[in-house]
Amino acid sequence: MDLKQTKTYIIGNWKMNPASEADAEEMFDEVEDEVYKIDDEKVEVVICPPFVFLSNFDSDGKVKLGAQDIFWENSGAFTGEISADMLRRLGVRYAIIGHSERRQYLGETDEMVNLKIKAALAGKVRPILCIGETLEERQRGDTGEIIVNQVEKALTEIPEKDLIGNLVIAYEPIWAIGSGAVPSPDEVMSIGLLIKKILAKIYGNRVAAESVPILYGGSVNRDNAFDLVDKTGLSGLLIGGASLKPREFVEIVRRFAK
């Protein structure tokens, strides 16, 4: 099964950074200036800043906006939450869902992830589903089982037609996030193929498997970025730390725009 997609997705997850609006604007402008110079038919560049900065940025420009989370209801008594409707009205195109930091620190479950994906799809915001195993799970040899379980639960009762052209999946091994450790391209490729197989099994054909972009995330930097796509057949990268350094981030983007 071929993993290659036509576009490479380079997505920056700023997490809870930076502290100031001025710094956020400077970082975003630096990325945007560069992205205007490249062939955006080849690369889809997305920045996911903290919610509070989303309205500072141009949502019609070449850099697409993403949120770092979304809630599963559209309005009501849900203190602190942000809906797909609100995000879409701001011009936000993507939302990261089920990031391991939210699963770990906020107790986000596979069931919540499933509800959030449904809400994002209904609200015309593209979900970026994050999955990945812990170090202990990897050492026990349970990686495959964890991935199967997370994908199946996240996509429960989601019709294939809703996913096509919308869902993005990011494989982010938890032990690789912020650690400097990175799985080999072979390992990343085999997880990519496993995800495609799960999609083919759930939907009984290869349409979703072939159309859903699968990304890698975890300690991506300017030195390893190219191989993590080129040698794995994946469709792009979800970048944390290196996305906070605009110069390094655009260097990575440029590499895929050639």
Ligand code: 13P
């Ligand atoms: P790092 O690139 O800092 O390892 O973070 C990866 C990540 O969690 C992106 O969502």
